[in-house]
Amino acid sequence: MVWPIPVWNAGLNGITNPISSTNALRRFFLVDGISGRIGNISNPPTYITVATSLTLSVYVTTGATWDQPPFQLTIQYQRIPSISRTAQVSFAVTYSQSQGTYKRDTDIALAILGSLAGLYAILETSSWIRRSGQQNIGIMVIIKFLAFLSGCLANTFFLITLGTAIYWLIAFKGQSSAVHVTLPPAGGQVETDFIIYLSVAFALKTLELIHLLVTQLTVSIFLIDWEKTKEKIISGLQEKSHASIWRTILVANEWNEIQTVRKISPMFQLFSVLLLLEVVGLKNIATKDLSLNLNPPIGTYLAPWSIILRYGIAASMWLAVGILQVLFFIVIYERFFEDKVRQFTDLCSLSNVSVFILTHRCYGYYIHGRSVHGQADVSMETMLINLKKEEENLCPLRGLEPSSDIQTFEVLLSDRVRDQYEKIIEPLYEAPRGHRKMNENNSLMQQRIKTYHTINRFLSSFLDHVYREMDYIVKDKLFLEHILNMEFQQPVERTFFFNDDSARFSRSLFYSNELVLLLFDTLLFCIIDLGTQNFMLATIITYIVQKLVEILRYHIGRKNVSRQTMVEENFLI
Incomplete structure (x- = not known):
């Protein structure tokens, strides 16, 4: 077909050249030496x-028929003042395609996923309101909704x-x-x-x-110490010795480490x-050819990079790795080498x-660490004997309930328990931590210890x-409660402890x-x-930001652990 x-x-006609314009010409020339002759055609130009x-x-059409001419030749001319001078001539072939359908599909996907993101943010906000015991919609509820919405929209x-990037990579x-599919033009609506x-x-x-x-x-x-005081007879007198604080410091250190x-x-x-992109050369797939x-x-022609294809390759490799x-960490490493979360429970x-954690006003987690042997401040020999008894099932299970070995729970506190907890812990936050002297006469220190x-x-x-009047019950969460990450029943009279064998x-x-x-x-x-x-630069900057986030999380988290558990920060190493 011609x-x-x-x-x-x-x-x-101007630089802008719509391919379907009716002002196009039918002929063109490569060199014009006539127009530059002045006076007589025999004069030199x-x-x-x-x-x-x-x-x-x-x-390139997207259908079976063309709705406009499939070809167009665009020419730019230049006047050369001297016949002895040379001119650089370039020839290129560009492909274009209607991007209307892709723009429409993207808008539809954005509308659907954005609506789902908004609904999920509302569910998360509703769960936060229930767990925080909020009765009215205030500024904090709005802030939380916007925070949840930002995360959902970011995923959208x-x-x-x-x-989009993977589609263009494959297509x-x-x-x-x-060529049946062309890339969106640089600077076009799709790329913008x-x-x-x-x-x-x-940003989100x-x-x-x-x-x-x-x-x-x-x-x-808060770290709950179950150790009982011991009675010792010194010089014929019976005295009580307090439990050692080192066990609490050990648990606080381990929690600080796994943060x-x-x-x-x-x-x-x-x-x-970086190895896959630069050394293996996967980045070369992102060219516009x-x-x-x-x-x-070396020395061969390399087409320019496509922003969309480059992002598709980089994001795909990052997610794949x-x-x-x-998968390796969950399936192999945790099973056969080390599971720090489970080890913390042990x-x-x-x-x-035991560890009592509150992430909301009335919601948190409980790790039951009460020893089935009654005491843990014992000698090495006694500890090994106790572990041997557990191995041979000669002692009760470690769980909170007598017939269960589940040690981790989700906790939904009743308002009565939360109010009592706040009333007790209030003096702790009122007492300043600037006094470091370990002096029994120090009233602030005595107040903290009390x-x-x-x-x-x-x-x-x-x-x-x-x-x-402040009792609790242990129960399993409903399947839908697990899926939606919220609780349907409110703890009006009794606190709920939900079995959690997944260490949530x-x-x-x-x-x-x-x-x-x-x-x-x-x-x-x-x-x-x-x-x-x-x-390479992206790798370096990403590493720096990762370390900054980790350092920020570790050091501020360390101060929070010290403030909450009353273990001095100097002991958190």
């Missing part, structure tokens, strides 16, 4: 007009940008010779929207990370992604110390069902928030590369 090729003279730029535009924009790079969506996703994910840090750095945590534990290794993540050569020879690390049992023992007695008595208390740590951290790292790496077009 197609007519309209000619667009950029000097006559004062200048020569040369076609210095020829661009053949090919319009990330899914849209990632889906464009999957072509062999005949893509950059905006990616920037918005990063940053807000979600800040909200996560603020939430984790303000949790209330920043993640399911992936950030250093391995950065090294692997159909080449899939990972290591093109991250997901593989998480340490609590060996130390005879408050500590009062809280310890109250919580231990509460767990032993001493207070009938790790939600107050980095450990169970790997998705937020992984997506933040992905967006940070890609947004830096978007601005610099340099994977």
